[in-house]
Structures are given as structure tokens and as C-alpha cells.
Amino acid sequence: MGAVHREKLARVFLVCLCLCGFFSLSYAARSGVSKQKFEVKKHLNRLNKPAVKSIQSPDGDIIDCVPITKQPAFDHPFLKDHKIQMKPNYHPEGLFDDNKVSSSSSSTKSKDKEPHIPQLWHRYGKCPEGTIPMRRTKEDDVLRASSVKRYGKKKHRTVPLPKSAEPDLINQSGHQHAIAYVEGDKYYGAKATINVWEPKIQQQNEFSLSQIWLLGGSFGQDLNSIEAGWQVSPDLYGDNNTRLFTYWTSDAYQATGCYNLLCSGFIQINSDIAMGASISPVSGYRNSQYDISILIWKDPKEGHWWMQFGNGYVLGYWPSFLFSYLTESASMIEWGGEVVNSQADGHHTSTQMGSGRFPEEGFSKASYFRNIQVVDSSNNLKAPKGLGTFTEQSNCYDVQPGSNDDWGHFFYYGGPGKNENCP
Secondary structure: OHHHHHHHHHHHHHHHHHHHHHHHHHHHHHHHHHHHHHHHHHHHHHHOOOOOEEEEOOOOOEEEEEEHHHOHHHHOHHHOOOOOOOOOOOOOEOOOOOHHHOOOEEEOOOOOOOOOOOEHHHHHOOOOOOEEEEEOOOHHHHHOOOOOOOOOOOOOOOOOOOOOOOHHHHHHOOEEEEEEEEEEEEEOEEEEEEEOOOOOOOOOOOOEEEEEEEEEOOOOOOOEEEEEEEEEOHHHHOOOOOEEEEEEEOOOOOOOOEEOOOOOOOEEOOOOOOEOOEEOOOOOOOOOOEEEEEEEEEOOOOOOEEEEEOOOEEEEEEOHHHOOHHHOOEEEEEEEEEEEOOOHHHOOOOOOEOOOOOHHHOOOOOEEEEEEEEEOOOOEEEOOOOOEEEEOOOOOOEEEEEEEOOOEEEEEEEEOOOEOOEO
């Protein structure tokens, strides 16, 4: 009888243990979820500043008009007493004659010279002077990221290394490029007019972008980079719209920097253009072509890196203290496309770069960068010397340079990704 009693007690004890384990696990899961929700909410409160006005964009975005002094840049301890510079001291001379690009976006078929801001939210309102337009970050945006900490950041090792002896090393990072570049001198800025498309993305964790890179330092842990262009990134924005973006890092995409205004750094002064907002219209195959001009240059007096969008929309600046190597100048400039190739099922992605067509198809079919220029030590815009090109797999994405009187130095680039020659 005693043995049976002991066996029953043992069973009861085991059941209690299992129940305790179950409840503690479910409690841990619940507390884990609530902790994550708390972290996300805290992060959203940091990013979404109090607005004087909010505008609902037709693409689902909410644009908040935030007082210029309340933008995320001023959360940075080094910027607490920073006096905002409302215009650059110097502007590069010798600007290319942009009659065809008389505003922030141009149609190559249009003679219209009225200023047009190619952002969808403008259909429903504008931000008042003294404010900046900020795309509101939503809970879902942050939850799509691998962690709250990594939200708004690129993965490590995403810069093309044109002269790398180990191209396989680059492919391991899952990023592929088709670019033109210059190196071997000191560069104080760069400019290009970039054809705007809406490339198809195969998977949510992939993206396709076209941009300018200004680089300083080595391609190790200390790389400095300033970047701007357009991108399609379902992971970052939750849709497949083509969007204006900027990026910066001072430690090879590790701890510093972010996209747009998703951390302290870039100081925006412009009330017309929202970083991360949709660009419209975009180019069509054998149809009207649209492009945007981007100029980034270093103010010789203050040392800040300024960005201009189109002809006259000076967006703001990256304070020089954010960087180490770029405090003085850039040692390399790159222009071109980048995609993420996650190689699902062991096959190359079908995510498109540019228009999704190869360069040899030419105008109105392939995507282009035109009027490529660099800023020299005298703060003049000049044609780039010794322009090189680079792509990891030309059967997937390629690049083809050229030059003429109208477009100066230019190149066509891009491709479909997966095809019979790129399995």
C-alpha cells in the first residue's frame, strides 16, 4: 500500500512540475512579447516627434510637420547646443547646365519648366515654414526589422569593392552591385542625375536601390560613407514604392548611422522634401522617362556635408563631427545600383536592378546615371577622371559607360537578376 501511495505522490509531483514549467514558459513568452512591445513603443516615441500638422499621403504614409529644432538630429549629445545652419556658406561652381532638369524631377519629353516636387504627399498639403516633413514610423515598420536596434540600418559589408582580390567575399554578404567609380584623389562632393524606376522585388527581405556613395577610410571596420538616391525596400517601408533616401555610417554599418532621419545625425532644413517618401511619377518601359538630380558637397568653411535635391532644394547637412575620414574629404566616389540577393532555394534572386533591363537596351528601356561629376578641392564641379566600372556578376546585372555633349559622363546599368545565364 505504501508503494502505491508513493507512486501516486510521484505522479502528482511530476504533473505539478510540468504545469509549473508550462506556466513559467508561457509567462516568459508573454513577458518577452510585452518587453518587445515596450521597446518598440519607446523607439517610436523617440523617432516620431510632436507635429504641428500631419498630412495623409495617398500611398498610406503619414507625413508629420515637425518644428525644425525638434527633429531627431538634436537628440545627439553633441548637437544639444548646435546652431542650425540655414544655408551653406559655399556652393560648387560650374554647375552643369540643367535646363532639361529645371526642377527636382524632370521628364525627358517635357518642356515644362515649372517646379515640380515628385512626392505623392504634396497632393494633400505642405508643411509650413520652420518645420520639416517627416515620414511617420509605424509599429509594423519596426517589427519587420531583425531587432529594434537594427531598425533603419543596412547590414554590414554592403559597399562594392571594385578592386577587391576576393570577389567571393562580397557575394557572401548577399549584396550585388553594378557601378561606376573614381578613386585615387581627394573628392569634396559628387553629383548625378538618376533615372527613376520601380524595380520588382522577389522577397520582402531584399531591396533594390540606385545611389551615390561618398566613401572614406578602409573597407574594414572604419569605413565612412554618405549615400543618397532612390530605393524600393519592402522590409524598411512595408511596400514596393520607389522612395528618396539617404544613409550615413562612420564605422562600416556597425553601430553608427541609419537611413533618412531614423537616428540622430542628418540635420534637415527643407520644408518641401520628406526623406523616405514616395517618388512619383516613375519611368516606364518605352515610355516617358523621369530622373532626379542629387548633389552632395562639403562646405569648405564649416566642413559639413550638404545635400541638394534637384535645382535648388537644399535638404540639409551631415555635421562633420559624425565622421573620421570624411572630416577632410572622400577618397572614393561610386554611382550605381545595389540589390540584396538572398539566394532563396539556392537560386539567384529575380529582384531587378534599375529598370530590370540590361544596359545594352539603351534609353527608355535601361536605367541610367547621367551628368556624373565630382567636386574638387577648389569647390568646382568637374568631370570625373579615370572612371572605372564594376559588377560582381555581369550575367545578372551589368554596367556600360559612355560620354557625349548632352549627358557628359553617363552609364546605363542594371538587369533582371535571375535569367538563363544567371541561374
